[in-house]
Amino acid sequence: MLLLCVLLLSLVFVLPKQSLSLLQGIGQPLVQLLSLPLTALAALDRGGQEAWYGYLALHQVSEENRRLQREIQALRGRNNELRELGRAGHRLAALLALQERLQAKTVAAQVIGRDATNWYRAIMLDKGARDGVKVEMGVMAPDGAVGRVVKVTPFTAIVLLITDPNNAVDGLIQRTRDEGIVEGTAEGQARMKYIPLLATLQRGDVIVTSGLTGGFPRGVPLGTITRIDRIEGELFQSAEVVPEVDLHKLEEVLVITDPLPVGDGLERPSARSGPVSPEVRP
Amino acid sequence: MKPALYMTLVLGVVPLQTSLLHYFSLGGVRPDLCLVAAALIGFLAGPVEGMSVGIALGFTQDLFSAGALGLNLIAKGAVGILAGLAGRHVTNATMATFVATMVSLSLLENLVFLFVVRWGGELGDRLSALPSILLPETLLNAALGAMLYWLFTFRRPAG
Secondary structure (H helix, E strand, O other): OHHHHHHHHHHHHHOHHHHHHHHHHHHHHHHHHHHHHHHHHHHHHHHHHHHHHHHHHHHHHHHHHHHHHHHHHHHHHHHHHHHHHHHHHHHHHHHHHHHHHOOOEEEEEEEEEEOOOOOOOEEEEOOOHHHOOOOOOEEEEOOEEEEEEEEEOOOOEEEEEOOOOOOEEEEEEOOOOOEEEEEEOOOOOEEEEEEEOOOOOOOOOEEEEOOOOOOOOOOOEEEEEEEEEOOOOOOEEEEEEEEOOOOOOOOEEEEEEEOOOOOOHHHHHHHHOOOOOHHHOO | OHHHHHHHHHHHHHHHHHHOHHHHOEOOEOOOHHHHHHHHHHHHHOHHHHHHHHHHHHHHHHHOOOOOOOHHHHHHHHHHHHHHHHHHHOOOOOHHHHHHHHHHHHHHHHHHHHHHHOOOOOHHHHHHHHHHHHHHHHHHHHHHHHHHHHHHHOOOOOO
C-alpha cells in the first residue's frame, strides 16, 4: 500500500501534467456529485439566513409598527385637541364679534352644567355675582337670545332658558312690528302669545326681543315662526316658534350686564335698536 | 366613617347630576341621583339618616337648580323619611320591595313637582309632562336604585 502511494507520488513528480489531468478527470464528477448537496446546504444556509434576518427585520418592523401606532395615536389626540381648540376659537371669535357689535355691556361666560332637576330647562354659568352678574339679566349666544339669569351665587349663575315654560320674554315680529310674549313650552320649543288678531303673520317670520323687558337690548333674535294658531272667538293669535339658538349645544354665552349702550344713556332709543338685529343694519 | 361618606355623597352627587349625567338620559330626562340616594339611605339605614342626607342633598340640589330654594330640600327630606319608614315596616326587605318603594316615591315627588312647578301652566302642558318627564325619570330612578341596592346588599347575609 505504502509502495503504491510512493509510486503515485513519484508519478506526480515525474509526470506532473499527465497526473494533474488524471486527477482532474477523477475529481470533476466528484465535484459535480458533491455540488448537489452543497448547493442544497448553501440554499438552506441562505434560507436560514434570510429567515433569520427576515425575522430580525420583522421584529424591528413590528417594533417600529408599534412605535408608529403609538405616534399615530398621540398625533390623533393632538389633532383632536387642535380641532377642539380651533372650534373653540371660532366660537370665541363669534362671541367676541357679537360683543363688539352689541352696544351693551356684557360678560362672557362658559356653560358648566345643566339644571339639577328635570323640571327646569336651565344652564349653569361659571360667572356669578363677583363678575357683576345679577338676577334678571339677559343671556345670549352669537345666534340669538338664550334666557335670563334667575339665580346667582358669587361664582356661578343659573340661566332659565327661553324654552322653559316658566320663562317669558317680550318679543317683536321683525317684519310686521307686532308685539307679543314669547314663552317656553313643555315640548322644549317656544310660543309667542298675545299677538293682535290683525297682525299678518307668516311662517318664517323672525321674532326679535322688543327691548322693553327681560334684560335684552332691542333686536336680539329669539326664533322663527313655524306655525300660526288662530282660534275662532279668541282675542289674540299665537304662533309656535323655533329658537334661533341650539340650546342643547351651548358652550359659551354673553351675559348682558347692561342693555343700554356704553356712553350716554340719553341715546337709548336709537342705540337700543343697535346693530345686533338685521332689521337695523344698514 | 359614615358622616364622611355622607359628606362625600352630598358634595359629589349634585355636580355629577348637573354635568355628566346627560350621557345616561332617556329622551333628555336624567335620573334623579339625589332622590335615589335619599331613598336608598333611608331604606337601608332608617328614617333619621334618610331624612338628614335627603335634606342635605335637596339643599345642594336647590342651589344648582332654577327652582325655588327649599323645594328639593323638603322633597328629598320627605323621600328619606318615607323610604326609611318603608324599610323599617316591610317584613322582608328585598330588591323588589325597594324598587316598589322607589317607584312610588319617585312618582309621588314628581307629581308634587308637576303641580308646584307647572302651577300656572296650561293643562295640556301639564299633561304632556307625564310621558315626557315623570314616567322616564321614574323608570330611570327605579333602574338605578335597583342597581345600587344590589351593589350595597349582595354581600350582606340575608336577614
